[in-house]
Amino acid sequence: MTVHIDNMTRVFDSPNADRIVAVDELSLTIEDGEFLTLVGPSGCGKTTTLRCVAGLDTPTAGTIRVDDRDVTELPPQQRDVALLFQDIALYPHMSVRKNMEYGLKIAGVPEDERREHVAEAAALLQIGDQLDKMPASLSGGQQQRVALGRSLVRDPSVFLFDEPMSDLDAKLKRELRPVVQRITDEIGCPVLYVTHDQEEAMTMSDRIAIMDDGELQQAGSPKEVYSEPINDFVGEFIGQPAMEFFDAHVESANGTAAVSMGDHTVSLPATADELEGYVDSPVRVGVRPQQIGIGDPAEGIEAEHVLDEPLGDETHSIFETEFGDVTVVTHADFDGDGDTEYGLVLDESATQLFDPDSGVRIH
């Protein structure tokens, strides 16, 4: 199965405000067996997209096809999709077993066969001993496993996830991530996974699609969107801690480009061709906090230390500069001192340049 989303638009009419364009001409293809994550800040249209694919919402324009079958107008009952909700949505009046076999029961599968499927799924999810309990007596993580099981037993042709881990704590998320990956691998159908958590997107996906304000920004493998973001939004959204940006000015470009950032100038390996039209113009310099070093004030951007967030293996240090607060990933032993003057040294080979108006990456 392959899911094709073509030029899909979803507009909401609201009575007391202007029309809200939740999704704006989105085109995406999810290949068979591909794990595609739709990621973006809240309100970017990712959940609306997923609901349209599920059939719980209908696009205003555009089409959704599964293989060659146009499903745009079909109700969810006829789409053979599985959907895992953020708030889990287990039926509180049914036991875990009844919850898990519900889809099969609706499909008219005989009881002994249902039991077999449920037992299989429960073993895979390690909830075999919970089957006769009521959902309310399970922990959040176990409940989400049951919900996963409910989707899994039906052997769907498309698997959808709507921020299924947002309500779980960090440790449970890490436990559940490999479970989700194993199960989706096993089913081998196209997977559309919606989240606002870039870490989830990076760790689980074959491909990530980043959305902002209803529009698709970029779709690519995790490495691709991390190292070659198409614009400053993607650069900032993907990666932890977020990419730091500095307003700068391109002084000259011939072999290396001299870029001034306040009083400080860096020279980047870029040819005049690459920076055509930007010489003698403003740009934004983007650097990941991992690529910023600490030195003397004379060597880099003058900075004053604000605080350290030690993580054990590394430290996130926050400095105040003329460009605002800047986060730098420092050595685990780094211990900042408010009275010392520091200079932030950018790794020149790792810096990226963005158009200050459109945000598009130019180098």
Next chain:
Amino acid sequence: MANETVESTATTDRRSVRGRLGLDGEALWGWATVAPVILLYLFVAVTPIAFAIYASLFEVPLLNPDWTFTGLSNYVEVLTMNSFWSSLWLGALFMVGSTVVQLLVGLWIALVLNQLDRGQRFLTAVAFTAYLVPTVIVVLVALFMFDVEVGVLHIAGSTLGLWGERTFALGDQTWAMSLVVLIGSWKFSIFVTIFTLAQLRAIPDRFYEAAKICGASRWEMFRDITLPRITGVLLIAVLLRAVFMFNKFDIIWMLTEGGPAGATTTLPILAYRTAFLHNDYGVANAMAVVMFVFLAIGAYCYFRAFDPTAEVDT
């Protein structure tokens, strides 16, 4: 630290005073809070019931202050009375018929109101006014609508051939009971709606969305999600409606006075007739006590069979 010591000695002192009563400060407050309710309950409920049981043991001519103790003979009279058993049967018919109609209509209205996207609040308020219309008004309007000369329902019925052109439907043996049930249900169905609607609104949309994804049809969603989620309140509503209708007096009396030829004489009507028309207050009280016992047994069996309280918690 110092404070604690002082307080603990104070408590010990007070204990020595109240200790014999087994009361500490908290228990005393507890009793003081509960006492008014207990007194009120004694005064409003227990005393009249006790009085009725007491009076049922006497022969009490209504206008004569002299009561003659007759032991259980009133009960013997009640239980051997043909009209008692026929009234019990009619009362049960009225109770079951009314409860079933009210349950179905009330639930239906609730489901429809819950489906509305617009005007839900307004229409809910409109539907609820039926419950606020005084019974007298309901009866007057009903009598007018069944009037042989101008009544719209009379004409509709006689046109359909249900009853003759000159037949007063409420005075007709075959129709009286069903019509009393329907007229009562017009007013009281909304009681079930009030109960169910709040519970229906509390069912998250997610449950239905999850069911749709599983492929469930409308009927399957109703059967597997809606119904189980409202069973608890429905059981309570049915119990309350059944008890209320078994004891219903006003609407039946005003519509038919128990007629025609006793076709709508339920137990409350019979008890009233016995007390105030046959002047036999003692027997009427015995009848009321028997009704009370029957209802208590019925309610006990109902709770044993369904346990509505447990359902509401989930």
